[in-house]
Amino acid sequence: MGExxxxxxxxxxxxxxxxxxxxxxxxLAGEGAFVVACDLDADGLSATQKAIAEAGGQASTVVGDVCMPADVERMVAARPGERIDLLANVAGVMDHFRPVTELDDDMWHHVMAVNVTGPMRLCRAVLPLMRAAGRGAIVNVSSIGGLTGAVAGTAYVSSKHALIGLTRSTAVLYADDGVRSNVVCPGGVATNIGRTATPEVPWAFERLQKSFARTTRTAEPDEIAALVAWLGSDEAVNVNGAVVTSDGGFTA
Ligand SMILES: NC(=O)c1ccc[n+]([C@@H]2O[C@H](COP(=O)([O-])OP(=O)(O)OC[C@H]3O[C@@H](n4cnc5c(N)ncnc54)[C@H](O)[C@@H]3O)[C@@H](O)[C@H]2O)c1
Incomplete structure (x- = not known):
């Protein structure tokens, strides 16, 4: 298997x-998929498309916001045919490590919108296609913040716990249609998410730092991508509703 x-x-x-x-x-493009690559960031998407094209892969791009229903519709409509075999809900934002007493409604709503409501709407939009095809896989990217309260603020931790609930509910309710739904919980990964992770409340961040001391290693993005690709492939045919950590042992 593999390629x-x-x-x-x-x-x-x-x-x-x-x-x-x-x-x-x-x-995924390197393994033969046609990828519908979606993001808010047009420049980032261009870089992704260039990398895919240079490797001989196929992709289309949709610049859009997972929080906007019309953009979600455009993302799903950008598929080349009638099927979407894999939905990978990866887009997410952090919450500047804000504890609940320092959390305003705007941040709560934004973090929940990107990290939970967007993935829910994408699941709702692709599941009819998967049911019609009698097959499909959904892989959501949560976090070890979906399993513990110890790595981010209240909004992020709440949103990532909710994403696990979305995954499990979907796994149960659509298994009979041939659709598998699983969730990955990464520990620290070297990416650009730091832009939404500036500590804004010193006392809360100091308390969180006690748990950061347990961090074993920082992963490369492709280490997480390898897990997503496996869960989305037929090799994982018996894996449904799984919550899979990739955190170097942080939660062990
Ligand atoms: N990096 C880590 O340490 C880490 C750990 C655990 C979980 N995660 C999760 O991994 C996922 C990917 O994060 P990353 O680390 O690659 O961060 P990243 O910031 O490098 O990438 C996230 C991407 O999501 C996009 N995005 C943000 N809001 C969006 C929106 N409303 N609509 C469309 N796109 C939007 C951003 O433009 C960005 O390109 C997130 O869900 C994050 O919570 C990351």
Whole structure:
């Protein structure tokens, strides 16, 4: 297996303009998928498309916001045929490590919109296609913040826990349609997410730093992409509703 796991398949990847999503898009295209690469960041998407084209892969790009229903529709409509074989919900934002007492409604709504509502809308839009095809896979990217309260602020941790719930519910309710839904929980990964992760409340960040001391290593984006690609492939046919950590042992 390996090289041809995605031959003839169509994959929709959000957050494809940077970090983990970019690595997922490049890897899937390298394994034969037609990738619909989606992101807010047009420059990042151009870089992704260039990397895919240089490697001989196929992709289209959609500049759009997973929070906007019309943009979600455009992302799904950008597929080349009737099928979407894999949906990888990777786009996400952090919350500047804000504890609940320092959290305003705008930040809460934004983090929940990007990290939970967007993935829900994308699942809702692609599942009819997957049910019609009798097959499909969804891989959501949560975080170890979906399993512990110890790595980010309240909004991020809440959103990443909710994404695990979305994944498990989908796994149960659509298994009989041939659709698998799984979630990956990375630990620290070297990406650009730091732009949304500036500590804004010193006392809260100091408390969180006690747990950061347990960090074992920082992963490269492609280490997470390798797991996403496996979960989305037929090799993982018996894996549904799994919450898979890739954190170098942080949560061990
Ligand atoms: N980097 C880490 O340490 C780490 C750890 C655990 C989980 N994660 C998760 O991995 C995922 C990918 O993050 P990353 O580390 O690659 O970060 P990144 O910032 O490098 O990439 C995230 C991408 O998502 C895009 N994005 C943000 N909001 C969007 C929106 N509303 N609509 C469309 N695109 C949007 C950004 O433009 C960016 O290109 C996120 O869900 C993040 O929570 C990251």
């Amino acid at each position: 041809s796991r995605y031959e003839g398949r169509v994959a929709l990847v959000t957050g494809a303009g940077s970090g983990i999503g970019q690595a997922v898009a490049v890897r």
